[in-house]
Structures are given as structure tokens and as C-alpha cells.
Amino acid sequence: MKVAVCRAFGKPLVIEDASLAPVQARQVHVKVAACAICHSDIMFAQGAWGGHLPAVYGHEAAGTVLSLGADVDGLAVGDAVLVTLIRSCGACPTCADGHPTNCETAYDRVAASPLRAANGEVLEHGLATAAFAEEVIVDQSQVIGLPDGIAMDAASLLACGAITGIGAVTNAAAMPEGASAVVVGAGGVGLNTIQGAVLAGASCVIALDISQSKLDGALEFGATHVVDATDKDVVAQIHAINGGRGVDYVFVTVGVIAAYNAALTYLAPRGELVMVGMTASGQEMGIEPVEVAGNSQILRGTKMGDTVLQRDIPVLLEHYFAGRLKLDQLIANRYSLDQINQAIADTKAGKSRRNVIIFD
Numbered sequence: 001m002k003v004a005v006c007r008a009f010g011k012p013l014v015i016e017d018a019s020l021a022p023v024q025a026r027q028v029h030v031k032v033a034a035c036a037i038c039h040s041d042i043m044f045a046q047g048a049w050g051g052h053l054p055a056v057y058g059h060e061a062a063g064t065v066l067s068l069g070a071d072v073d074g075l076a077v078g079d080a081v082l083v084t085l086i087r088s089c090g091a092c093p094t095c096a097d098g099h100p101t102n103c104e105t106a107y108d109r110v111a112a113s114p115l116r117a118a119n120g121e122v123l124e125h126g127l128a129t130a131a132f133a134e135e136v137i138v139d140q141s142q143v144i145g146l147p148d149g150i151a152m153d154a155a156s157l158l159a160c161g162a163i164t165g166i167g168a169v170t171n172a173a174a175m176p177e178g179a180s181a182v183v184v185g186a187g188g189v190g191l192n193t194i195q196g197a198v199l200a201g202a203s204c205v206i207a208l209d210i211s212q213s214k215l216d217g218a219l220e221f222g223a224t225h226v227v228d229a230t231d232k233d234v235v236a237q238i239h240a241i242n243g244g245r246g247v248d249y250v251f252v253t254v255g256v257i258a259a260y261n262a263a264l265t266y267l268a269p270r271g272e273l274v275m276v277g278m279t280a281s282g283q284e285m286g287i288e289p290v291e292v293a294g295n296s297q298i299l300r301g302t303k304m305g306d307t308v309l310q311r312d313i314p315v316l317l318e319h320y321f322a323g324r325l326k327l328d329q330l331i332a333n334r335y336s337l338d339q340i341n342q343a344i345a346d347t348k349a350g351k352s353r354r355n356v357i358i359f360d
Contacts, residue, residue, distance in 0.1 A: 003115070003133035004340045005123060007054045009047030012341045013132070018056070018123060020137050021114040027069040028143045030083055033152035035131040036060040037340075037347045037355045038160050039187075039255065040278060044126060045344070048280035052110045054117065055124035058132030058357075059085040062146065062155040072140045080146040082313060084159045085127045086304055088141045100141065101304040132340060134359055144309045147317060153334065153356045154327040157188075158316060160304065161354055162327065165192025167305015167312065168251055168276045169200050177201035180247040182238060182266045183223070185254035186214035188330060188354045189276060191221045193251045195325060198222035204242055208234065211350060221326060235265050246271060255279040261286055264297065272298040330354045 001020070004013040023029045041057040043049060061083040065075055075081065087107055088100030095103050113125035114137040123130070130136055146155050165188075169175050181202050183193045186209040197205045198221075207218035208229040215226040225241045227234055239245060246268035252259050255277040263273050264287065292299065305312075319325035332352035335343040336359075343355045 001134040002337055003056050003123070003130070004058070004337060005054050005056055005117070006045045006126075009045065009053070013045065013344070015338060015340075017118045018133065019116050019118075020135060021116070023067050023069045023137055025070040026072060026140050027137050028065060028072060028075060028081070028140055029067040029135065029137050030061075030063040030081060030143070031066050031135055032061050032063040032083070032131055032133060032359050034062050034156040034359065035357045036156045036159070036161065037343050037357070039347070040127070040160070041132070042344055042348060043255070043278065043280065050281065051126075052124045054121065055126045056115055056130035056132055057126035059127040059129040060156050060160040061129065061131035061136065062152045062159065063136075063359075066135065069140075075140075075143065075145060080148075080152070080155075081143045082146055082155060082159050082309075083129060083131060083136060083138055084142050084144075084163075084304075084309065085129050086142055086307060086309060087128045087139050090141065098308060099306060100308060101306055132337070132357065134337070144313050149321065150317070151328070153331055153358060154320075156356060157327050157330055157354055158313060161188040161330070162192045162316060162325070163307040163312060164276065164305045165189045165194075165253065166196035166199065166316065167307045168193055168253075168274050168302045169196030171306035171312070172300060172302035173249055173251075173272060173274050175200045175202065175249055178203045179249060180204040180206075180242050181249040181251060182206045182208060182247045183218070184208045184229070184250065184252045184259045184263060185277060186211070186218040186223075187253065187350065190214075190253040191217060191330060191353060193253050193276065194218055194221045194223050199319065199324065204247070206238060206241055206247065214350075217353065220329070229259075234262070238266050248272070249274060251276055253277050257283050257285060264291065267295070267297055269295040270297065271295070272300055275299065275301045331356055334358045
């Protein structure tokens with residue numbers, strides 16, 4: 001099969017031949033039909049979070065089941081499935097408490113990798129998924145079946161961008177109906193966060209971005225107001241929009257320290273800052289603890305929207321089929337695997353909501 005390999009951080013990916021080990025117990029072998037480009041893949045490929053090379057990244061995928069290992073229930077060969085990076089053991093304290101995105105059971109992405117280069121070299125199983133490839137083998141916990149009626153490219157967006165943004169609102173923050181929110185960043189995850197706030201019944205959803213085209217897109221996806229983040233009076237504009245006070249929730253969906261440093265100024269007393277966007281390792285946010293404590297505010301991190309696949313994906317699909325969740329409209333461009341470096345460049349340039357690799 002063909003895969004896109006990262007052999008040097010910050011350098012273009014290389015299309016190579018590779019093979020997969022035979023499927024093992026609890027594993028699912030999937031033919032990939034579509035895999036979206038996520039900023040997390042780009043961050044890994046740039047070396048922002050370390051890691052082992054060579055590696056194959058990609059984690060926002062959909063496809064069809066080719067084969068199943070022993071002890072896999074509820075799936076059959078030929079089923080359409082969503083493939084995610086949410087690999088969970090089901091038994092550790094966080095899994096047992098219903099939070100599989102923070103599974104505490106270690107997974108060695110090199111020693112346990114099913115991927116081999118043509119010369120037999122081990123390729124890191126990037127993000128426990130490695131979906132920049134024609135086929136993947138993943139743990140059964142990472143897969144959920146898909147119904148008829150949704151295209152593979154649209155479905156792939158449910159694997160990360162949609163669940164991360166919407167789940168930040170509905171799962172992590174559990175934002176109540178009538179609350180007010182600022183969403184910082186109107187890229188793919190930001191637009192889904194806006195959709196999540198709309199689904200939750202927010203009274204006011206203010207989108208912040210530095211791009212006018214992204215702000216226009218935010219309105220299309222349900223934002224009630226938009227503000228240019230480069231304006232000098234952002235806080236005053238937010239207060240003017242929201243009845244003279246800060247908002248109940250701020251969702252930072254970009255991995256930019258400046259955005260995090262400004263976010264607390266948008267919050268009302270007892271407000272909550274939800275940290276969605278991932279920064280590079282070593283970057284630090286500056287806060288004054290006395291301000292946070294004095295205003296009884298909350299800082300909350302969330303990974304993958306605290307998603308539970310079996311619980312959340314059916315709900316999102318119901319919203320999609322009812323026309324309440326936009327997925328198809330998130331796709332900006334489609335590329336072949338051979339064009340992956342162009343897809344990555346376009347994503348880094350901020351010109352796209354979501355770019356998707358399409359496999360034959």
C-alpha cells in the first residue's frame with residue numbers, strides 16, 4: 001500500500017510503499033476512503049511535540065472494514081466506519097469514569113506499530129492511527145460504524161474536528177442553554193465549536209479571528225456576532241454585544257499563546273475558559289492567579305471534546321441528517337495522497353476550513 005511518511009521534521013512528507021502486520025485480537029483493518037488534514041498532524045510533522053521518526057500521521061478518517069481480529073464485536077467486513085485516535089483500554093480509572101480520551105494505559109506507537117516500510121523499517125503508528133495511508137489497523141475502541149447516507153469525506157470530519165469543537169461545548173463545558181460565548185478562531189475546529197454552541201442553545205455566540213473571510217464563515221455556521229481580533233477595543237466590543245459584561249464561556253480553538261493570554265479578559269465573573277487549541281510543547285500562558293481566584297473563574301482543558309464515540313457519534317449523525325450540523329460545507333478542497341504536501345501547505349496558510357485526502 002501507499003503511505004505518506006514523515007522522515008524529517010519540518011520537511012515534506014514522502015510517498016512510499018509500506019505494509020501492515022496481520023490483524024491481531026481486538027484490532028480492525030480498514031481500507032481508508034478519506035482522511036482530513038488536521039493541525040495536530042501538522043504539529044507532529046513539524047516536531048512541535050517530539051516523537052519518533054520515521055512516522056505516518058493522519059487520524060481523521062473514514063473507510064470500510066477489510067478484516068477483523070478476534071474478540072471484535074458489532075462490526076463486519078464491508079461495514080463503513082469512522083476511524084479516530086481515541087484509543088482506550090476501558091479499564092483504567094479515566095476510562096472507567098467515562099473519559100476514554102484521557103485513557104491512562106500507555107501505547108507504544110513504535111514498539112506496537114503494525115507499519116513497516118518496504119525495507120522492513122518500523123514506521124511509527126502516528127497518533128495510534130496512521131491514516132495518511134491506503135489502509136490502517138487500529139484498536140477496536142477507535143472505530144464506530146457509519147450509517148448509509150453520509151459521504152466518506154464528510155464522515156471523516158466527525159473523527160476529530162467536529163467532535164473536538166462540539167464536544168468542547170457539550171461535554172467538557174456542559175454549557176447550559178442561554179449562556180453567552182466567545183469562540184477564538186474560526187477555522188475547522190472553531191466553526192464546529194460555534195455549531196456546538198448553537199446546538200446547546202447559546203444566547204450569544206461571538207466569533208473572533210484575524211481573517212475577514214473566516215469571520216464571514218463563522219456567521220454562516222451560526223455565530224450571532226463577529227469581531228476582528230486585531231482591533232484594539234475587542235473587550236469593549238464584546239461587552240457592548242453582551243449587555244455590558246463579559247461572556248460566560250470563552251473557547252480558544254487555536255494553538256496560539258497570544259490568543260490564550262487575551263482570553264481571560266473576555267470572561268465575566270464566574271466565567272469559564274475552555275482550552276481546546278493545542279500549542280507547541282514548552283509554550284506558556286501568562287495569568288494572574290489573583291484575578292482568576294477573585295473572579296471565581298474556571299480554566300478547563302479538553303482533549304478531543306471529551307468524546308465517547310458510542311454515545312456522541314449517533315447524536316451528531318442525527319443532527320447531520322436533520323440539517324442541524326454542517327459537515328459537507330466544512331470541506332474546502334479534496335486532494336489525492338500524492339498531493340498531500342499541497343494539502344498541508346494550504347491548511348497551514350489558513351485558506352481552508354478542512355482539506356481532505358481522498359483515496360480511490
